[in-house]
Amino acid sequence: MPKTSQRSQSVPLSPFRKLIPIAEQAKEKGKKVYHLNIGQPDIITPKKPIEKLRQTPLKILEYSPADGHESYRKALVDYYQRFDVKLDVANISVTTGGSEAILFFMLTCLDPGDEIIVLEPFYANYNGFAHIAGVHLKAVTTYIEDGFAMPSLAAIADKVTAKTKAILITNPNNPTGTCYSKKELAALAEIVKERDLFLCVDEVYREFCFDGNTFFSALNLTSISENVVVIDSVSKRYSACGIRVGTMVTRNREVTEMVGRYARLRLSPPALGQFLAEYLLDDDTLYLETVKKEYDNRRQLVYDRLKKMNDVDAYLPGGAFYCFARLPIASAEDFCRWLLTDFDYEGATVMLSPGEGFYATPGLGKSEIRIAYVLNTTDLDAAMDCLEVALSEYVKNKEAISLLSKAL
Amino acid sequence: MPKTSQRSQSVPLSPFRKLIPIAEQAKEKGKKVYHLNIGQPDIITPKKPIEKLRQTPLKILEYSPADGHESYRKALVDYYQRFDVKLDVANISVTTGGSEAILFFMLTCLDPGDEIIVLEPFYANYNGFAHIAGVHLKAVTTYIEDGFAMPSLAAIADKVTAKTKAILITNPNNPTGTCYSKKELAALAEIVKERDLFLCVDEVYREFCFDGNTFFSALNLTSISENVVVIDSVSKRYSACGIRVGTMVTRNREVTEMVGRYARLRLSPPALGQFLAEYLLDDDTLYLETVKKEYDNRRQLVYDRLKKMNDVDAYLPGGAFYCFARLPIASAEDFCRWLLTDFDYEGATVMLSPGEGFYATPGLGKSEIRIAYVLNTTDLDAAMDCLEVALSEYVKNKEAISLLSKAL
Numbered sequence: 001m002p003k004t005s006q007r008s009q010s011v012p013l014s015p016f017r018k019l020i021p022i023a024e025q026a027k028e029k030g031k032k033v034y035h036l037n038i039g040q041p042d043i044i045t046p047k048k049p050i051e052k053l054r055q056t057p058l059k060i061l062e063y064s065p066a067d068g069h070e071s072y073r074k075a076l077v078d079y080y081q082r083f084d085v086k087l088d089v090a091n092i093s094v095t096t097g098g099s100e101a102i103l104f105f106m107l108t109c110l111d112p113g114d115e116i117i118v119l120e121p122f123y124a125n126y127n128g129f130a131h132i133a134g135v136h137l138k139a140v141t142t143y144i145e146d147g148f149a150m151p152s153l154a155a156i157a158d159k160v161t162a163k164t165k166a167i168l169i170t171n172p173n174n175p176t177g178t179c180y181s182k183k184e185l186a187a188l189a190e191i192v193k194e195r196d197l198f199l200c201v202d203e204v205y206r207e208f209c210f211d212g213n214t215f216f217s218a219l220n221l222t223s224i225s226e227n228v229v230v231i232d233s234v235s236k237r238y239s240a241c242g243i244r245v246g247t248m249v250t251r252n253r254e255v256t257e258m259v260g261r262y263a264r265l266r267l268s269p270p271a272l273g274q275f276l277a278e279y280l281l282d283d284d285t286l287y288l289e290t291v292k293k294e295y296d297n298r299r300q301l302v303y304d305r306l307k308k309m310n311d312v313d314a315y316l317p318g319g320a321f322y323c324f325a326r327l328p329i330a331s332a333e334d335f336c337r338w339l340l341t342d343f344d345y346e347g348a349t350v351m352l353s354p355g356e357g358f359y360a361t362p363g364l365g366k367s368e369i370r371i372a373y374v375l376n377t378t379d380l381d382a383a384m385d386c387l388e389v390a391l392s393e394y395v396k397n398k399e400a401i402s403l404l405s406k407a408l
Numbered sequence: 409m410p411k412t413s414q415r416s417q418s419v420p421l422s423p424f425r426k427l428i429p430i431a432e433q434a435k436e437k438g439k440k441v442y443h444l445n446i447g448q449p450d451i452i453t454p455k456k457p458i459e460k461l462r463q464t465p466l467k468i469l470e471y472s473p474a475d476g477h478e479s480y481r482k483a484l485v486d487y488y489q490r491f492d493v494k495l496d497v498a499n500i501s502v503t504t505g506g507s508e509a510i511l512f513f514m515l516t517c518l519d520p521g522d523e524i525i526v527l528e529p530f531y532a533n534y535n536g537f538a539h540i541a542g543v544h545l546k547a548v549t550t551y552i553e554d555g556f557a558m559p560s561l562a563a564i565a566d567k568v569t570a571k572t573k574a575i576l577i578t579n580p581n582n583p584t585g586t587c588y589s590k591k592e593l594a595a596l597a598e599i600v601k602e603r604d605l606f607l608c609v610d611e612v613y614r615e616f617c618f619d620g621n622t623f624f625s626a627l628n629l630t631s632i633s634e635n636v637v638v639i640d641s642v643s644k645r646y647s648a649c650g651i652r653v654g655t656m657v658t659r660n661r662e663v664t665e666m667v668g669r670y671a672r673l674r675l676s677p678p679a680l681g682q683f684l685a686e687y688l689l690d691d692d693t694l695y696l697e698t699v700k701k702e703y704d705n706r707r708q709l710v711y712d713r714l715k716k717m718n719d720v721d722a723y724l725p726g727g728a729f730y731c732f733a734r735l736p737i738a739s740a741e742d743f744c745r746w747l748l749t750d751f752d753y754e755g756a757t758v759m760l761s762p763g764e765g766f767y768a769t770p771g772l773g774k775s776e777i778r779i780a781y782v783l784n785t786t787d788l789d790a791a792m793d794c795l796e797v798a799l800s801e802y803v804k805n806k807e808a809i810s811l812l813s814k815a816l
Contacts, residue, residue, distance in 0.1 A: 001634045001660065002573065002606050005519045008666035011673070045469045054462040061453045061648040061684075096504055096652065099674040107540065111413045128673035132515065134542075165410065196410050226409045240469040242679030244504065244652075252409065258416035265419070265536035266507040270678040271650030276469075 012127035015357025015370070019336055023351050026340045032348035033340070034375060034383035039174065041321065041374040043239040043294065046287050049279035056275055063268035067260060068094025068247075072278040076247060079281055083206070085219040091251050093259050096269045098204045098233030098246035102126065105168075105229050105248065106133035108258040109198045115163040116200075117156060121148070121324065121358030121365060123174045123202065138164070139360035144326050144368065147315035148176035150184040157191055166198035167191070171218070172205040175358045175370040176324050177299075177317025179209050182216040189221045198255075199224060202231040204246075205320035207288050210296050213318060219249060226252040236321070237288070238280045243273030295321050298373040298380055305384040309391060321373050324355060328395060332356065332369050335394055343390045350386040420535035423765025423778070427744055431759050434748045440756035441748070442783060442791035447582065449729065449782040451647040451702065454695050457687035464683055471676035475668060476502025476655075480686040484655060487689055491614070493627040499659050501667050504677045506612045506641030506654035510534065513576075513637050513656065514541035516666040517606045523571040524608075525564060529556070529732065529766030529773060531582045531610065546572070547768035552734050552776065555723035556584035558592040565599055574606035575599070579626070580613040583766050583778040584732050585707070585725025587617050590624040597629045606663075607632060610639040612654075613728035615696050618704050621726060627657060634660045644729070645696070646688045651681030703729050706781040706788055713792035717799060732763060734776050736803060740764065743802055744777065751798045758794040 016037045023033050067073070073092045080087050095101040102125075110116065112134030118126060120139035130137050138159045142148040156167070167188065172179045185201075192199045201218035209215040218228045233246040246269075248259055263269075299316070302323060306314035311328035329335050333354040343349050355368025373380055424445045431441050475481070481500045488495050503509040510533075518524065520542030526534060528547035538545050546567045550556040564575070575596065580587045593609075600607045609626035617623045626636045641654040654677075656667055671677075707724070710731060714722035719736035737743050741762040751757050763776025781788055 001662075002517070002604050004516050004660075004662045004666045005522075007519055008516045008669060011666070011669040013669065014672060017672075040471055042468065044467055050466050050469075058458050059452055060450065061458075061650040063448055063649045096678075097674065097676075103674075108412050108416045109410070111415055112542075114413075125673050125675075128670075132540075132670075132673075134520075198410050241471045242469040242676055244676065244678045252412075254409075254412045258412045258419070261416060261419040261421065262536075262540075264422060264425075265533050265540075266505065266511075267533075268505075268650055268652065270504075270652045270681055272680040272684070273678055276680070 007131070011131055012124070015124050015355075016336070016351070016353045019340060019351060022337060022340045026349065030347070031344050034348060034350040034379055034386065036371045036373065036375065036383055037351045037353045039236065039372050039374065040241060041236065041239045042376055043291055045239050046280060046284065049276055049282065052279040053272070053276045061271060064094070064271045064274055066263040066268060068092070068269055069271070069274045069278065072274050075278050075281045080217075080219065080249070083215060083217045083220070085217050087219070087249065090253075090256065091249055093248045093256060093263060094269045094274060095246040095248055095263070096266070097235065097244040098202065098231050099125070099129070101231045101233075101246045101248040102202070103129045103132060104259045104262050105200050105231065106130060106135055107262055108255055109200070109229065110135045110165045113163065114165045115161060117159050117164060117167045118360070119151065119169055120360050121175050121355065123170055124357050126168065137360055141361060141364065142176070142178070144313055144315065144324060147317070148173065148178045148324065150180055150188070153187055153191060156188070160191070160195055164195065164197060166200055168200045168202070170202040170205070172209060172319025174205065174320055175322045175353070177320045177322045179213055179215070179318030181213070185216055185218060185221060189224045192227050193224050197227065198229055199227050200229045200231065204231065204233040204236055206232070207237050208292055208295050208321060209319040210299060211318060229255060234277045234280060238284070239291070240276065240280065243276055244270050245273040245277040295373065297377055299323070301377055301380055302371055302373050302384065305381070305388065309388050312391070323371050323373070324368050325371060326368050327391060329367055329398070332365075332367055336369065338394060339386070339390055343393065345386045345389045348382060348386055349390070350383040352387075415539070419539055420532070423532050423763075424744070424759070424761045427748060427759065430745060430748045434757065438755070439752055442756060442758040442787055442794065444779045444781065444783065444791055445759045445761045447644065447780050447782065448649060449644065449647045450784055451699055453647050454688060454692065457684055457690065460687040461680070461684045469679060472502070472679045472682055474671040474676060476500070476677055477679070477682045477686065480682050483686050483689045488625075488627065488657070491623060491625045491628070493625050495627070495657065498664065499657055501656045501664060501671060502677045502682060503654040503656055503671070504674070505643065505652040506610065506639050507533070507537070509639045509654045509656040510610070511537045511540060512667045512670050513608050513639065514538060514543055515670055516663055517608070517637065518543045518573045521571065522573045523569060525567050525572060525575045526768070527559065527577055528768050529583050529763065531578055532765050534576065544571075545768055549769060549772065550584070550586070552721050552723065552732060555725070556581065556586045556732065558588055558596070561595055561599060564596070568599070568603055572603065572605060574608055576608045576610070578610040578613070580617060580727025582613065582728055583730045583761070585728045585730045587621055587623070587726030589621070593624055593626060593629060597632045600632050600635050605635060606637055607635050608637045608639065612639065612641040612644055614640070615645050616700055616703050616729060617727040618707060619726060637663060642685045642688060646692070647699070648684065648688065651684055652678050653681040653685040703781065705785055707731070709785055709788055710779055710781050710792065713789070713796065717796050720799070729781050731779050731781070732776050733779065735799060737775055737806070740773070740775055740777050746802060747794070747798055751801065753794045753797045756790060756794055757798070758791040760795075
């Protein structure tokens with residue numbers, strides 16, 4: 001039997017990958033599992049656009065152009081205008097989800113062995129795309145104590161080497177929910193300009209900025225307009241993760257041209273998804289406002305509950321639908337597993353992402369978890385009940401074991 | 409301005425890439441262009457499944473599982489049974505088109521620097537995926553004189569080195585339309601077994617085998633069942649190229665597991681496309697028979713027309729919807745360009761793929777073209793009129809220029 005490749009053995013796995021079969025077993029045993037580990041929201045996709053899709057004449061389901069339907073790209077030009085971003089259709093390439101845009105960014109802007117600076121904790125799948133592209137992620141640590149705020153310019157500059165080609169951030173951030181301000185981005189632009197780097201900003205959570213903060217797109221950093229590459233997706237915005245429609249936006253023509261080469265290889269992004277994505281852009285204001293309000297409520301709920309838990313460090317995240325928390329435990333991974341194998345509260349438990357997998361620096365995040373508040377407030381409250389009871393029980397157990405082992 | 413990557417500069421372009429802007433210019437000038445250069449059929453997608461898709465309740469357009477909807481994978485198990493292929497759901501991974509399956513095959517089965525044996529001329533985009541994966545394609549030449557038949561085992565064995573990890577063929581073949589028989593595949597299995605290689609067969613044209621030949625799937629090569637990886641797609645079968653639903657099939661569990669790692673990175677194949685793909689499998693016998701008959705008629709038309717043209721070498725292809733032809737000219741690329749820039753017949757011209765880009769060996773295919781018979785017989789006939797008139801005119805022009813230059 002021929003052997004699979006060496007490289008495939010080392011594809012980085014998701015932070016909660018090992019827990020999936022354990023969660024399945026728990027469910028088979030009749031346990032209710034609240035999934036706060038994944039970014040799949042329970043929010044309803046807008047209905048009118050789906051109705052419009054049902055009415056769309058579909059005679060031959062052709063390839064779309066490799067860079068997407070022209071009409072959708074035009075509609076996106078108008079969409080970005082909402083954020084005072086002035087674009088031309090030529091700046092926009094439609095991709096198969098934001099995921100493909102990330103890979104295309106790495107392939108077009110970096111060569112094997114090149115380095116990208118990221119802020120840890122970061123979206124763990126960046127590891128996987130970097131693995132395919134053969135590039136290295138160099139992490140600047142951010143800290144829960146200040147809500148994972150943008151690190152100092154000096155800390156970032158410190159990581160820049162001759163191999164550094166880009167800085168990649170997520171704004172608002174997954175997994176921390178942190179929103180970066182215009183000021184912070186402008187500061188970043190200085191290094192980017194000085195060192196002639198690409199600044200790739202994954203803005204898929206753009207619509208979810210709370211506390212009255214206005215989202216500031218990297219596309220408005222006019223001093224570095226040819227350095228900026230923005231990753232986008234309709235997945236989270238409209239709760240339409242399954243249609244696989246993303247976007248790569250850049251004013252750097254050479255990048256667009258090179259992205260086009262990779263795009264033509266895979267022929268076309270999904271056409272059905274693009275039809276829907278175009279309809280989703282119509283008349284979406286009320287929907288987006290409602291969804292944002294809902295996430296804001298959930299955010300408040302999660303934060304309020306965490307704050308009340310003993311010895312838990314938490315902060316109020318500024319955006320997206322994630323937050324990190326530090327628990328009074330040595331191994332979040334062990335705790336997350338125990339939640340599924342040994343714990344239930346009224347027949348239910350909660351699945352969380354252990355924090356370690358979101359860090360590149362070994363040893364960090366071991367006591368942390370990521371919470372994705374993708375469930376309605378009733379379920380979310382019940383899930384937080386589970387977490388609260390579990391934490392107290394787990395800590396007591398550990399203390400008992402520790403005392404016992406000392407006594408023996 | 410930061411520079412794009414070195415690697416992106418050398419992404420292999422499609423054989424007709426350079427002609428696209430020229431064709432656009434011709435159309436802008438009012439010329440009718442018959443596109444026989446691309447694999448986008450004019451066949452109507454089955455209507456009933458589209459109606460079913462319109463009726464499908466869609467509340468939250470969620471990610472599908474990374475390896476596809478379970479119900480669709482089950483339906484595929486039944487589909488393969490039609491070809492006497494016995495599979496388990498676990499053998500099937502749904503991909504974003506056949507394209508993604510090709511990339512996943514290369515990533516999971518080969519390391520950078522490893523080699524794949526292909527039969528040239530071959531599907532040109534294999535070059536691009538090999539470029540991303542950092543693997544090398546080593547071509548064994550096949551010849552128009554025998555309809556691009558499978559080369560001898562000795563010729564293939566001759567290309568096997570210590571770096572060779574796989575043989576990749578397309579059956580029925582794109583760009584040649586050649587159908588490989590059970591006997592030919594069984595012979596290939598011998599080398600595959602002896603050298604412990606992967607045999608990857610791209611069977612996306614499986615349904616289009618003519619002259620009463622029964623398609624033989626590599627999945628029926630029981631002596632090498634763990635060496636075989638099959639690439640599949642609904643694109644051509646149901647004229648549904650835009651839905652981006654492909655499949656990777658293998659009984660090699662380790663390959664499936666590694667494919668799963670890459671699949672989870674990009675989260676999900678397109679969900680809407682998968683709904684439709686599942687419906688497409690229902691009650692498709694009449695549709696597939698009708699479409700096959702249509703392609704058979706087109707094939708016969710193209711062959712008959714080519715045969716009547718002066719000094720054109722052609723053969724009757726056994727499958728798919730492509731054929732190659734050798735023209736009495738020195739540069740098919742020049743001819744294909746001239747067709748768009750300097751020629752029209754009653755206001756129309758034809759766009760073809762120059763053959764050279766389908767070969768890896770420099771110098772081969774220069775006089776050859778690929779014809780994709782993706783237009784209805786009326787248009788196809790009109791396109792062949794263009795080709796016939798153009799060829800005679802082009803050859804006369806060239807002769808005149810040659811005489812003139814000799815005289816001067």
